[in-house]
Amino acid sequence: ELKVEQNPLFLSMQEGKNYTIYCNYSTTSDRLYWYRQDPGKSLESLFVLLSNGAVKQEGRLMASLDTKARLSTLHITAAVHDLSATYFCAVDCTSGTYKYIFGTGTRLKVLA
Amino acid sequence: KAGVTQTPRYLIKTRGQQVTLSCSPISGHRSVSWYQQTPGQGLQFLFEYFSETQRNKGNFPGRFSGRQFSNSRSEMNVSTLELGDSALYLCASSLGASGGKTQYFGPGTRLLVL
Numbered sequence: 001e002l003k004v005e006q007n008p009l010f011l012s013m014q015e016g017k018n019y020t021i022y023c024n025y026s027t028t029s030d031r032l033y034w035y036r037q038d039p040g041k042s043l044e045s046l047f048v049l050l051s052n053g054a055v056k057q058e059g060r061l062m063a064s065l066d067t068k069a070r071l072s073t074l075h076i077t078a079a080v081h082d083l084s085a086t087y088f089c090a091v092d093c094t095s096g097t098y099k100y101i102f103g104t105g106t107r108l109k110v111l112a
Numbered sequence: 113k114a115g116v117t118q119t120p121r122y123l124i125k126t127r128g129q130q131v132t133l134s135c136s137p138i139s140g141h142r143s144v145s146w147y148q149q150t151p152g153q154g155l156q157f158l159f160e161y162f163s164e165t166q167r168n169k170g171n172f173p174g175r176f177s178g179r180q181f182s183n184s185r186s187e188m189n190v191s192t193l194e195l196g197d198s199a200l201y202l203c204a205s206s207l208g209a210s211g212g213k214t215q216y217f218g219p220g221t222r223l224l225v226l
Binding site for chain 1: 154155156157167168204211213217218219
């Protein structure tokens with residue numbers, strides 16, 4: 001069964017600090033997605049990671065993928081208040097019955 | 113370029129009724145995927161349509177169905193509504209089939225089943 005686990009579930013951090021959100025998944029997949037959701041809003045696609053060792057950066061966010069460890073990280077550099085949101089990772093698996101599974105989400109609050 | 117639009121934005125139904133939600137993708141996008149978000153189950157994939165064909169389907173009962181039209185607009189239908197169907201329903205479009213692609217999400221339809 002494909003499981004996707006994120007940690008931490010909640011993260012409160014000071015502006016200017018760095019932190020990492022982890023996304024572990026339980027089966028072979030080469031495709032991992034990161035999304036952002038603001039309260040009461042829809043999802044916004046942040047990154048699509050398609051291969052082992054893939055690294056993508058946008059502003060203060062950087063995502064990486066290690067398919068051997070079945071681990072993706074979302075690193076936040078010098079956090080600002082505007083990054084406060086819930087971040088989801090998701091994995092899809094095309095072997096056998098197709099599955100697209102989201103992690104539980106990490107609620108990030110950046111304190112001024 | 114206009115974004116993904118979903119109608120209606122809010123909907124209240126009673127148990128046993130059926131509901132149809134609509135999604136218009138970004139112009140030129142041929143793939144539409146549907147997702148359900150609830151506080152209890154989180155985000156779950158419902159199905160994906162590409163060029164009027166269902167490509168992939170999540171683990172939902174047959175009460176949940178969808179279709180895609182030749183202009184790529186998509187509808188999803190839920191029959192015999194249950195209280196647990198109360199959720200935010202999101203659709204997303206992408207240029208090609210969604211696997212490995214960036215998806216663009218609509219604002220969602222909030223369904224409340226009483």
